Amino acid sequence: MRPTLWQTLDQTARRLIPFGLSLLLLLLAIVPMTTPGFLRAGPMITLLCVYYWAVHRPDMMGYLGGFSLGLLEDILMNTPLGVSSLILMLTQMVVLTQYRFFVGRPFLITWWALALVALGAILLKALAIALLSGYVVAPGPLIASYVLTLLLYPILAWVFARTQILLTKEP
Amino acid sequence: MQPNGQLSRFGAMKVALHRLAFVVLVAAAFGLMLLGKADTVLVTRLSHAVTDALAPVLEVMSKPAASVGAVMNNIRELAAIREENARLREENQRLLRWQTLARQLQVENQRLRDLANLVPDPRPRSITGRVVADTGGVFARSLLVTVGARDGARKGQVVVAAEGLVGRLTEVGARSSRVLLLTDINSKIPVVMEESRARAILVGDNSNRPELAFLKAKAGVSPGDRIVTSGVTGAFPPGLPVGVVASVDEGHIRVELFIEEGRLELVRILDYGPDGIIADPGPGAAARAGTD
Known part of the structure; x- marks a missing residue:
């Protein structure tokens, strides 16, 4: 049975929501004044977004989504273009190739796995920026950013889980 | 059997497409890195287009955020x-x-x-802009402000707040600009100790307190000494307040800035006209050189 036009539109809109929500979170994180001082440590918001959807609904955010989100992040944050895109897509790739490990696992396991993925991601990002711009980021701020990223995950995961329930509801 | 076979073929095609997308996009990411490194017009245009498009969105978002912040401040102050x-x-x-x-x-x-x-000294005209994004982070520190080329902003202009120097414009789009903060790892500005007049360079390193480098007479420096811009290279007007020495240890001098980077709402962009800070060498040039 071929889907009607309305169904196609509905599907497309649903597929855009995870990306739209991630973009909104990225913008919220850089709007001045909303963020208490500690957020200036720079948590990797986009990594959390991409990770959540890759683990729970990989069909909802593909590589193109990860690429675009990374590109926007690099432009907004003034980091070398392409670096965040690469890191986000590698994160998606790692999760997707280990899909059997992730499927149906409790939250604590995915959080623990995130600790590993995020560690790899932040180190790779620091390395890529060091190679491209020739400066090495001090370890202190890197650790702060890493810890903050991990601490933010339960909150973001809750928001995304709510969204996921809404998205899977039949119209 | 027939539909099943079709389905699996469809599935295999989907997987292949998915892999192809990954390879193409990773190549694109590497391409962007190279393009960005070459500093092409294309990359600049792309980032200006994105920041120009997102600046109004950020502006709308920053207004309620600012009012929430103001209410919180009020409560704190009442106490x-x-x-x-x-x-x-x-x-x-x-x-x-x-x-x-x-x-x-x-x-x-x-x-x-x-x-x-x-x-x-030449008196600047100033353009006031709202800070709509504070991208302070581990890898780079900058602000986005709602002032662009159409308002008279130009690359290299000096940005100040009421408390002191903020940074300078590094990218100017039509409607938005990027301010490179003093704490950014790419920021290096000539400064002078207000009392001793000893010159130095304030070097950012993405931490909250930039370092004072190339200072010859380190012995006399103690916490609390004020630091202002020196205007040596002509990039900054002399005498803008920058910060105070926060700590001195083993040759590393850290500076606490006067501005609070996370709390800036409005900034002023100083416009010294088309000639910049160093005006044409006219009749007064000799007199100015003598006083610098």
């Missing part, structure tokens, strides 16, 4: 209003004494300037 009042009264008295002194000095300064036929 300590009594002590604050007493402190302000005392400070007011002290400032009044300073004001008297400043008036006397202003008159005296004016007379001396007249005597020496000093050419006054």
Whole structure:
């Protein structure tokens, strides 16, 4: 049975929501004044977004989504273009190739796995920026950013889980 | 059997497409890195287009955020209003004494300037912009402001807030610009110790306190010393307040800035006209060189 036009539109809109929500979170994180001082440590918001959807609904955010989100992040944050895109897509790739490990696992396991993925991601990002711009980021701020990223995950995961329930509801 | 076979073929095609997308996009990411490194017009245009498009969105988002922040501040201030009042009264008295002194000095300064036929420093026009994004982070530190080329902003212009120097414009789009903060790892500005007049370079390293480098006489520096811009290279006007020395240890001097980077709402962009800070060498050039 071929889907009607309305169904196609509905599907497309649903597929855009995870990306739209991630973009909104990225913008919220850089709007001045909303963020208490500690957020200036720079948590990797986009990594959390991409990770959540890759683990729970990989069909909802593909590589193109990860690429675009990374590109926007690099432009907004003034980091070398392409670096965040690469890191986000590698994160998606790692999760997707280990899909059997992730499927149906409790939250604590995915959080623990995130600790590993995020560690790899932040180190790779620091390395890529060091190679491209020739400066090495001090370890202190890197650790702060890493810890903050991990601490933010339960909150973001809750928001995304709510969204996921809404998205899977039949119209 | 037939539909099943079709399905699996469809599935295999989907997987292949998915892999192809990954390879193509990773190649694109590497391509972007190379393009960005070459600093092409294309990349600049792309980032200007994105920041110009997102600046109005960020502006709308920042307004409720600012009001929430203001309410929180009000509550915090109400709690300590009594002590604050007493402190302000005392400070007011002290400032009044300073004001008297400043008036006397202003008159005296004016007379001396007249005597020496000093050419006054160029007075800038300023453009005020709202800060719509504070991308302070681990890898880079900058602000996005809602002032662009159509408002007269140009690359390299100096950005200040009420408390002191903020940074300078590094990218100027049509409607938005990027301010490179003093704490960014790419920021290096010539400064001078206000008391001793010793020159140095303030070098950012993405931490909250930039470092004072290339200072010859380190011995005399102690926490609390004020630092202002030196204007040596002509990129910054001399005498803009920057910060105070926060700590001195083993040759590393850290500076606490006057501005609070996370709390800036409005900034002023100083416009010295098309000639910049260093005006055409005219009749007054010799006199100016003598006073620098």
